[in-house]
Amino acid sequence: MRGLLTIGRTIVMFGLLLGALPVLAQDAKPDPAxxxxxEGFWKRSECRNCHGGLANGIPDMPQDPQGANLRKAQLSLPQIAEVIKCGRPGTEMPYFDSLAYTxxxxxxxxxxDLGNAMPPGGSAMSxxxxxxxxxxxxATFVGKPDPTFEDCVALWGEAATTCARFPKK
Ligand code: HEC
Structure with a gap:
């Protein structure tokens, strides 16, 4: 009886594991396309104003508001999408879904419901x-170490004068 129970439990556990695998795999590796x-949206959007072009939380322009260091973020892919869509109530992180909070x-x-905690709105995104x-x-920032000069040139190109402030490898 014990043996049967153990086998049964093992099958159930294995089933759960298999069920969870596609979700984990999807989460770990965002679709390359x-x-x-x-990347194009990152380069054209206002994210860098606050987060910095390399997302280390230091704005490219000293007068811009300070964003979070996205390299230190501990968020899953769906959680990152949610923060972009909805912003963070009570902070300067804007929402980018034009219908958010309508x-x-x-x-x-x-x-x-939010009252004063309503976050600012960014330019609308689908x-x-x-x-x-x-x-x-x-794929590019979360969990990565502090950016180097080489990281900066790889993303923004040789001509980006802002790269000079990052240390060489
Ligand atoms: C006006 C400044 C500003 C702009 C523009 C901005 N952010 Fe933010 N962002 C913030 C701030 C401030 C926080 C930290 C909020 C908090 O305290 O929880 C944040 C947090 C985040 C987080 C969550 C980080 C974490 O570890 O919890 C993500 C992801 C993020 N921003 C992505 C983006 C993206 C992508 C864009 C562009 C579409 C963007 N942000 C534009 C200011 C900004």
């Missing part, structure tokens, strides 16, 4: 743009 698409799509809250940007951020 989406990463490439997202209904309950973001954290189940409307603008009226869900596909948001997902691509999240894929790029996850």
């Amino acid at each position: 989406m990463v490439t698409l997202g 209904d309950k799509r973001c954290y189940g809250a409307t603008a009226a 869900q596909r743009q948001i997902d691509a940007l999240a894929a790029f951020v996850a």
Whole structure:
């Protein structure tokens, strides 16, 4: 009886593990096509104003507001997409879904619910743009060490004068 139970439990555990695998795999490796698409959005969007072009939380321009260091973020891919879509209530992190807080799509809250905690709005993005940007951020920055001069040139090109402030490898 014990043996049967153990076997049964092993089968159940194995089933759970198999079920979880596609989710984990998807989370660990963002779709390369989406990463490439997202790179273009990162370069054109206002993210760098606050997060810095290499996402280390130091704005490219000293007068810009300070964003989070995305290299130290401990967020899954869907969580990154959610923060971009909805912003962070009570902080300077803007939402990029133009309909955020007009209904309950973001954290189940409307603008009226949030009151003073309503985050600022960024330039409108589609869900596909948001997902691509999240894929790029996850693949390029999250969990990576401090940026070097070489990282900067790889992303922004030789001509980017801002790269001089990063240390050479
Ligand atoms: C006006 C400044 C500003 C802009 C523009 C901005 N952010 Fe942010 N962002 C912040 C701040 C400040 C935080 C930290 C919020 C907090 O305290 O939780 C943040 C947090 C985040 C986080 C969560 C980090 C974590 O570890 O919890 C992500 C992801 C993020 N931003 C991505 C982006 C992306 C992508 C863009 C461009 C589409 C962007 N941000 C534009 C200021 C900004």
